[in-house]
Amino acid sequence: MSIKLRELIRAVRACKTAQEERAVIAKECALIRTAFKDNNLQFRHRNVAKLLFIHMLGYPSHFGQMECLKLIASPNFPEKRIGYLALMLLLDERTEVLTLVTNSLKNDLEHESQFVVGLALTSVGNLATADMARTLVGDVAKHLSSNNPYIRKKSALAMIRVLKRVPELADDYVDRVVGLLKDRSHGVLITAVQLMIDVLKVGDAVAEDGTTIKSRFSRVVPSLVKMLRNLLNLGYSPEHDIAGIADPFLQVKLLRLLQVLGHKNDEASEAMNDVLAQVATNTETNRNAGNAILYECVRAIMTIESESGLRVLAVNILGRFLLNRDNNIRYVALNSLSKVVTEDASAVQRHRATILDCLKDPDVSIRQRALELTYQLVTPHNVRELAREMLNYLVVAPPEHREHLCGRIATVVDKFSPSARWRLETLVTMLSIAGNHCDDSVASSTVAYVCVADPDLQQYATHKLFNLLRDELPQVQVALMHAAVWCVGEFGDQLLRPCSVPNSDPDLFSSADSAPTTTTTNGQPPQQPQTNLAALASLRPRASYEAVPVPEILGLLEAVLKSHLATVVTKSYVLTALVKLATRLPAGKDETDDLVATFRTSMSLELQQRSCEYASLLSDDWTHVRPEALARMPALDAAALAAKRTQGIEAVGVDAAPPTASSFEAMPSSPALDQTAPGAGPSLLDLDDIFGGGGGGGGVSAPQPLQPQQPPQQQPPQQQPPPQQQPPPQASSDADLLSDIFSAQAPVQQPPPPVDIFGGPAPQPVPPPAPPPATGGKRAAPQIKAFEKDGLVLTMDLSKEGSGPTDVLCTFTNYTAKVMERLVFQAAVPKYVVMEMKPASASTVPAAGEGTVTQLVRVTNTVPTKPLMMRLKIRYVVGGRQIEEQAQVSSFPAL
């Protein structure tokens, strides 16, 4: 005999342990199953109700699905009701038996009782599949014009589901939906407005037709405005009133619809300006409901093409929100401001202080929002202040957010840093606060910056890192340790000399002073306050560092090796550092030998191998090559770094780029350039190189660049066009070379005879934009854009040492939104060119220009009189589609 639902609930609640509960449920489930099998009609709906309870507790309940269908088909209302409830809870869109319900639904939609129809509509609204939607759309839509408001509103919401599943139907019901707006029931109005919003969403998503739906809806803007105004002027109506505001739900929905309709539509926006102003000024803000309306109103103002006065009003409202004591309101304000900031940065900058305060809020939702906003507010002028605040926040940030935050700070530092020293200080501070959490790239970019810095700064950085490592070793952050070990190895000799701060920059880093106070007032206990604050304190820039004796340097490295924090990677770093120090610190050679040798028997293959190899390198047999093998790392390609930075700045679109990057601004980084102009991108620099060699500063590496400049007429006729490429006659080939380069700027300009250009000391045909002066005396590596199509850009950086081979560094960048995979790059050269291809750095090019793949090609032109040419074949897979492209590059700048 089955027990009542209430008794089951009571029994479950009486269970003391999970095991007891499971036993009760298992017993009950068995009983319910038997009842289902016996087709026990009397208790069927009670059993299903019990099953719902069991389902809610998280036990399997699939065996009851068929029972729901039977209940729904029953003529009895209580059975139907519980059947529909169970249907919506136990089944979901993917359940196969759902298709069996379609017929019952169809019958019930025709039922005489409004409640049965209501139940059926609710079910359609909550779980209709695309198939069901197609079958039932007629029946559901019919009820839109029912004379019962209860049915009308339910059918409007059911239509939302139907149209979401089968968007192409949307077009047919536009007029019917608009008709609902004349309704008097608020319920119907709310649902109708919501339906319109969703129709606009799916209509736009499906086809170009979206615009026509929108324009058809746009006609009702005046009546929507009127409705909203009536709501505002409406006296007290108890039914829909919340805290003295007439139906906030309907108001918000109306505002939302207006927002969609007014977006990019001047006429509609014009019609709603007044009423938005009215809402913005007349809404009470004492209660949440009022704020909800105001918030939606502000969003509407920001979305539509509103008057500037209205926008100012909206930003002011957000400013007021920001000062509100209620955290919810502050959150909403921060959230909206981050949308405004892209178009009206100055208005948001006024609230900077408040936003920075929010960074110290105990609530993580608010902190995250404030952080996003802070990040967007950074400009070259305030980068010092904001980066300092972000570092302060980093101290208290929860560990799971630290990585993201570090990435953010690194980007900011990368883009806006006012000086090399500042950049270094900031990165080092960041590493010492959160080195355990940040990406490896942060440590390596720090190292890269040290690498390209001027010697004074290198020395300072090495001293600083060394001191930090020494002071914090027991609990040092891993990334800081790695960076420090690398620098000590690389620049260890610098530690032997005392270091005074290169240029005392007064406001360089005062953050450390303010850090302790801000973090303690914070209220939230930071993760490791002592160590972190100590870290900050020790970061205070010191005026000078003492010279470090050799034993201390080696002692520290030894301590690192013994530290429990040292991983295999760390130890590898240390080993490499030691072997470098062997040449840099001759006094400590014996000790380094010993330390390196300790890993000869290491269990780690990597360490053992390094140890053995380094030990033999340190042996006397190799004394003559050692200085060269262990020479200082060559500085990273500063030009590439700078170019990357410039791109970043342009992408952000901030008003003023730092002055250091201004000379690169001429270099367009737009991916949309025509493919027919391969030299278009960096053409100015290329021209600079060509003319710099031939016409302008003739002294630079004269013999090489002159070779292709020989007048072609004087050359013997070419006999051997390389088989795989069909070079035009030599004369026009050179002309092509030029026209390719020039076509970016002045397509009409005819390439003059090559003789004139290269022969004469002063070139007459200077292209319209004069080549910029070479940057700061050092010339950027010649770079050409070899290939550009469908968002994939291939640039080649040429470099050459002496008379050896030319290194062509091919860099692939993907500006599309999709990742390009399985990239294969092939190149063919004429017979007289010897080519050697190195492996590519990766086979996947990340999307949106967020990374590059590089591949080095080394070419030697054995017949320097002939032009260097290359035919390229690029294959890749994007979105599962194999793409193959070919291109020819004949416009290599002379080296």
Place this chain on the structure above:
Amino acid sequence: MLLVSRQGKTRLTKWYETVSPKERARIVRDVTATVLSRAPKMCNFIEWRADKKIVYKRYASLFFICCIDASDNELLTLEMIHLFVEVLDRYFGNVCELDIIFNFHKAYYILDELFIAGELEESSKKEVLSICAQMDDMMDESKEEGGHKSGRGGK
């Protein structure tokens, strides 16, 4: 979109988007843990997953939790939760957690009269209550007709 009430334990769940049972269990666990760990003074919104937000509010021992799209109006969602609570309150007459535990199906019925497909259906409390009352009357009537059926534990 989902609506969960609980006090560590789930009292009511409603899914307006298709989610597999396994995923449902995980989401409920995640969300419960996140919400319960919040201090009372913190704001009622949590950013969750890539493009969702959790809006929650506590009434006595129950948390009412909604998951909404990132572009939805958070403040209005709070107001919707409040509307639901008020209707429950009027229906049960000073609602408490036990009412919802023992009459969870009724809470579901009310929810269905307020929201369909995750969208608000009716803003008038009076309207919702009168509909629910009418439907309950129908249940009672048909019970009397079919005398032998001893319906579920009525109120």
